[in-house]
Each structure stands twice: as structure tokens, then as C-alpha cells.
Amino acid sequence: MSQFENEDATFMERLVFNNRLFVVVAFTVITLVLGYFAAQIRPDTSFTKMIPLEHPYIVNMLEHQDDLASLGNSIRIAVEIKEGDIFTTEYMETLKRINDEVFFLPGVNRSGLRSLWTPNVRWTEVTEYGFDGGPVANRPAYLNDEDLEELRVNVLKSGEIGRLVANNFKSTIIEVPLQEFYPNPEDQSELLRLDYGDFSQQLEEKIRDQFQNENPNIEVHIVGFAKKVGDLIEGLTAVVAFFGIAFVITFVLLFWFTRCIRSTVAVLMTTVIAVIWQLGLMRLVGFGLDPYSMLVPFLIFAIGISHGVQKINGIALQSSDADTALLAARRTFRQLFLPGMIAILADAVGFITLLVIDIGVIHELAIGASIGVGVIVFTNLIMLPVTISYLGISKKAVARSKEDAVRDHPFWRKMAYVAHPKVAPIVVIVALVAGVGCFFYQKANIQVGDLDPGAPELRPDSRYNLDNDFIIRNYSTSSDILVVMVETPPEMCSSYETMEAIDQLEWRMNNLPGVQSAVSLVTVAKQVIMGNNEGNLKWQTLSRNQDNLNNAISRAPDGMFNASCSLAPVMIYLNDHKAETLKRATAAVEDFAEEYNTENLTFKLAAGNAGIEAATNDVISSSELLILALVYIWVAVMCYATFRSLPATICIVLPLVLTSVLGNALMAFLGIGMKVATLPVIALGVGVGVDYGIYIYSRLETFLRQGMPLQPAYYETLRSTGRAVLFTGLCLAIGVVTWVFSAIKFQADMGLMLTFMFLVNMIGALLLLPALARFLIDPAKVRAKEASKLTH
Structure with a gap:
């Protein structure tokens, strides 16, 4: 580097690139250590983490939880006989065995267990002597017609028809209250926490599979919070396959974008390292993976790719007139580290604001995701440029970058017309009409909570x-x-x-x-x-x-x-x-x-x-506007602190506001309620979407400072970074759109919403931001501000 460039280098740049070998060794050691902890992370959830503990309803419930044990966390097992009815020896023996098997499952509150075979299910009748009654099943076995007829009479007297006994007498229910913590069978002084994934698996293996395989005439149906969560955990373990699909798609698209295998591998590896660090740090702070935080690694991967593409694009542009890969990497680091840092801080705040929601799983999602975007500062903003400074970019990719730097781009030139005085008003009016129309539509139609019966987190045919x-x-x-x-x-x-x-x-x-x-x-x-x-x-x-x-x-x-x-x-x-x-x-x-x-x-x-x-719906309803307000306020503060310009801040934030309104309207149109699974998407969409606007405006301001009019400056912006923004939006959207095929409906909903928000945020940054700049940004003032800095 020339002496001038050395003097112009920031402290952070000198610290990183003057100690490259130390940086590489340190990152390798940290990755190995956190990789060890990441390998130990396991699915983990609990009943209390899924509910808003501070809500008055839940406070009242927990105050009386000992008296309401059978009305809290429980499951219901319906045992059906396909041919015949429940008043047969075959059925009653099977029900007794299932009852006994369930009784000894870990976490079952045995004193509250209810079925035809438990003594707390009784019959009552009025006789000339007064009341008479007893247990419904008062015999050790039902082996003859006389005993079975007595059972039928007892059931009719019990008042349990429609509750424990089906209206058509073809099935009965076993009610199973659960304990969040239960004594360790090997050490009664120790309490174990109920493992919902393991409990659900035991229900499948020891109850459903075993008894249905033994007797094809028997079918078992299981519902309840624990079973629903267990099915979610089982379905979400398939996210590994979706992660693999997203990785392959991203690899292909990145190679098509860069035309360089070295930079493609560098971006993917540093982003995967970010995911490993995030999982390892979550394990270190004592978190596991619940049905919601299982999706965080996807988001970290997507955000990491977004920043990685910007770095690779910048290094390729700098390589056209830099003598070495080190010089190109340093120049790109100097140019993009601050915008990237601001964008990541905005991402982190989008997650942190979710702490407003008083639900444990959302707290863990917010903390885990904030940790994830934090490590991207080290992996994609620091480690990636250092890696490329060693590996370099292929000559083919550099030659392509040089060619792009001198040739005319008809597509970008036409798109730059959105900053034209005659076109910009049309873009702004269209955006305004769409925003106002969607705002009133979503206000009238969007609902908080579930809109479907059953478990809306799962598919209707699950x-x-x-x-x-x-x-x-x-x-x-x-x-x-x-x-x-x-x-x-x-x-x-x-x-x-x-x-x-x-x-x-x-x-x-x-x-x-x-x-x-x-x-x-x-x-x-x-x-x-x-x-x-x-x-x-x-x-x-x-x-x-x-x-x-x-x-x-x-x-x-x-x-x-x-x-x-x-x-x-x-x-x-x-x-x-x-x-x-x-x-x-x-x-x-x-x-x-x-x-x-x-x-x-x-x-x-x-x-x-x-x-x-x-209670959950109430918390979501009261948190929605607060979360969005906090996200927008913080994003606006970060943008203003970066560019020292209120008009620039408005240009970046307004497209994000429009995307949020359109996203809510899409949820209302598709019949997706505002709930625990979907509310984070809106906040995440704002945090991730601001990346586009910050990168675009930082380049646009650079050309405006050089004295260019707005439209030519925007054309140069599109030539230098527009391709990276367009590619990033498409790459992220394609990466998460695969979620719509998930067996877990809320993951499919999140995938659809994130795809929409990634694309609309990209379009808003490319089209609406420059149109707003036509009205709000004065190139002469930008030049004067730059001249004033140079003078001082």
C-alpha cells in the first residue's frame, strides 16, 4: 500500500490486516472450541417457556396450579376399536395394558390419571335407599358377557359418556396430567425436567406403535400440549435437510454470481462458521433448540450470505485497479466495514426488540439470533476479507469485474430512471396508494391468534x-x-x-x-x-x-x-x-x-x-405495535448516526415501513394470524431489509459527493452494488422459499413471509429509495457538506 493509503487506513483496518496470521489462527481455535459445544446442543423446550408467565391469566393459573393439576399441562389418549364396541374382553384388556403403560411413563402425574380402569372414575345412582356408587371398572378382568353387561350399566350411570367414553361407544379416553419436573426414579431427591421430545417418542413407540401393531383392530389417537410440541420437535429435526438444500442452492447461485470457486467457498465457509459459533454460544449460555429457535441458524446463514456477497462484490470491483488481493481486501474493508456494522446492528435490534414479548421461547429466539448476527461481524466482516486477502479472486472474475466497470449496462440505466424527475413521482404515488390500501385492508382483516382448529402449527392433514x-x-x-x-x-x-x-x-x-x-x-x-x-x-x-x-x-x-x-x-x-x-x-x-x-x-x-x-394472544396484540415502533426508531437512529442526514434516514426507513404494511396485508389475505410464530417475522424483515438500503445509500452518497447529479449517481450505484443487492435478495428468497414444503405449518408460513419480505425489501431499496431521494436529497448540499469536511 502507498504511504497515503496507509495513513488513510482506519485503526480497525490496521489492527486486522497487520495481524492477519494471528486473526486466522484465533478464528480457527475459536471455531474448533465452539464447534465442540455446538455438537452438544439438543432440542429443548418446556411448558413454562411457551407461555407468558407475567400475564395476569397465567399468574392466576400458576397460583392455583396444585389445585388445577388435571387442567394444566396434560394429554388425552383415545383408544378406538374399529370393529365392535368397547364392551368386549379384547378391548378392556388392551385398555388396561395401555393404562398401565402410561402410568409408568416419566413425568406423568399418576394421582390425576383418569380412565375406565382408574378408581377415581366412578358411577352413581339413586335408589330407594339413597345414593349408591363405585368404580366403573370394579373387576380385575372382564371375561364373560355378564361382567361386560355390568360394565355397560356402570358406564351409563357414570356420566362420562361424551367425556371419557365416546358417544358411539367405540373408544374411550385416558386423561394424563403431566409434571414439568418429576422425581428421578434413581434418586428421589433429584428433580428431572420433562423432555417433550423423548416423551412424545415414548408415546409413539410404547403406546401407539406397540398396541396398534399387536392388534390391527385397535387405533390410538393422542392430543395435548406435550404431544404437539413433540411432533413439532420431530418435524423440525428435518430442518437439517432444508439447510442442506439452502446450502446447495446458495452455492450454485454464488458461483454463478462470482464466477470464482475460491470466493464462493470463502463466503459459504465463513457463513457456516457464523452458524457454528451461534450454536456453540447458545449452548454455552445454557440454551437448547426449541421449535422456534431451530429456525435461527437459517436466518443467520441468510444474513451472513447477504453481507458476504457485498464483500465479495466490493473486493472484485477493487481488484480491477489493485495490485494485490491484500490491497483489494483492505480497500473493501475500509469502504464497507462501517455500513456493514450499522446494518448488522440494525439486524440485532430487530431481534432484541422481541424481548418485549413476555414468552420464554421468544426470549431465547431473540437472544440466540442477536448472538448470531453479532458473530457475523467477526466472520463475514473481518474473517472473510482476511481469507480473500490470502486466496485472492480468480483472474476470470477480476476480468469480468473490469469489463463491467467500463461497459454500459442498459438494464441498470433504465432502472436508474426511477430517480428521474418525471418517473420518481409516479413511483412514490404507486407506493403510497399500495401502502394506504394495504394498511386499511390489514387493519380490517388481520387477527391475533390462531384462525384454524386443532394445532395450526401443524398441517391440517398431520x-x-x-x-x-x-x-x-x-x-x-x-x-x-x-x-x-x-x-x-x-x-x-x-x-x-x-x-x-x-x-x-x-x-x-x-x-x-x-x-x-x-x-x-x-x-x-x-x-x-x-x-x-x-x-x-x-x-x-x-x-x-x-x-x-x-x-x-x-x-x-x-x-x-x-x-x-x-x-x-x-x-x-x-x-x-x-x-x-x-x-x-x-x-x-x-x-x-x-x-x-x-x-x-x-x-x-x-x-x-x-x-x-x-393470554398469549393478549401479549402478542399488545406487543405488535411496540415492537415495530422500537425497531423503526432504532433503525432510524442508526441510519441518522451513520449518514448524519434526516432525508437519508427517511429514504432508507420508508421502504421498510411499506414492506411491513404489505407483509401484514399478505398475512390477512392468506388467513395467517398474528401469533408467536409469525410476529417475529415482521421484526426480522425490518432488521434484515435495512441492509439493502444502507449499502445502496452509502454508495449513492459516495457518487453524490463527487459532484454527480442524482440520476447518473444512482446509475453508478447500480453498476457497483445494484447487482449484489439484486442477487442477495433473490438468493435469500430462494433459500427460505423451500420452507413452504415443510411438514410444520408455522415454518412454512415463516418461509413464505420471509421470502415475501426479502424480495419486497430489495425492490423497495432499488426503486422507492432513489425515488424518495429525488424529493428529499439535494446533491448540492451533499457536495457542500463534503467540501466543508475537506476544508476543516
């Missing part, structure tokens, strides 16, 4: 959703339960005032659209009082006599009230857990609570899977 559909079709009680917790002072849950208020809540909820039924202590009490009066329907009501009420609730099954009679849950069975259904049900309960809450009586939401979904 095994889980087919199992869920089976249970909905064959049982009267839905798997979507909203639980209202009725709190009273001790020994007051059975007072007439409490029971009457609960009765009023039941009546309101039973008449609310979207509600199947409501069950509580009052339901049982009315049945018992009627039974005490010869089964006369006129007596199916609440008695004002406290002794009668106390006697009535004494026959209530477990879970209807707690030991101190200070909590009486009301179970509201919903048709589904769609956003609209949950919003209507929770609003009705809150209105009721406002009317009926007193000092000694409080109606609190919410437990059950529907209560958790409602």
Missing part, C-alpha cells in the same frame, strides 16, 4: 390434527377448555351466594356462541339434589339450605373444588381456540366478573389450554 379431529367428532367435550377460577374464603366455595353466582356464569356461557358447555361444582350439586328427591327434574336446582349444599358437593369428583373449599373452577368447553372464540369467551367472563366480584367472591381468568392461548 397425524396430530387428524387425532384432534377424531376426538372432536366422537366426544361431546372439546379439547379446548377455558377455566375460570372462583375464589372464596376457606369453606365458602359451597355457600349459596357462591353457588348462585357460579350458576349465573354457567347460564351465560352456555348461551354464548362458540361454547359447547360449562361444568362446575354447581352442575354436580344440582344432579345430587335431584337424586336426593327421587330424581324429579323439578328438584334439579340449588337449595338455599346450606346443609343440603354441603351434602351435594360431598359427592363431587376430584378437581371440582380444592381441599379448603376456597377454589371452585368452572370448566368452559369451547368449539375451538380460534382468536375470535377466545376473545368472545374471555370478554364475557370479564364482564361477568366486573358485575359479580365482591370482597368474598372473585372470578378470575384463566387456566386450561384456551386460557393460555387467550
